[in-house]
Amino acid sequence: MNEGMDFELLAASLRADAGDAGAFLEALAAKLGGALPHRVRVERGGGLFSHGHPVRRLSVSARCRANPHRARGRPQERATER
Numbered sequence: 001m002n003e004g005m006d007f008e009l010l011a012a013s014l015r016a017d018a019g020d021a022g023a024f025l026e027a028l029a030a031k032l033g034g035a036l037p038h039r040v041r042v043e044r045g046g047g048l049f050s051h052g053h054p055v056r057r058l059s060v061s062a063r064c065r066a067n068p069h070r071a072r073g074r075p076q077e078r079a080t081e082r
Contacts, residue, residue, distance in 0.1 A: 025055045
């Protein structure tokens with residue numbers, strides 16, 4: 001295959017992938033929103049009477065508010081091999 005044909009195949013592949021980006025973003029927003037509803041924010045575009053409301057922005061909060069467990073009393077000693 002010559003270089004011109006390789007470039008054409010690459011360009012066609014990029015155009016096809018760009019068309020799938022909207023569908024991929026919709027699926028990702030749905031999956032993340034279902035799995036992490038309190039940490040995912042989806043902003044959609046489109047007007048009040050438009051048919052579609054595509055995802056404009058997708059953000060996920062990674063802030064962790066976990067409280068570490070603290071043992072009461074003496075800390076446990078680690079067992080050592082003899």
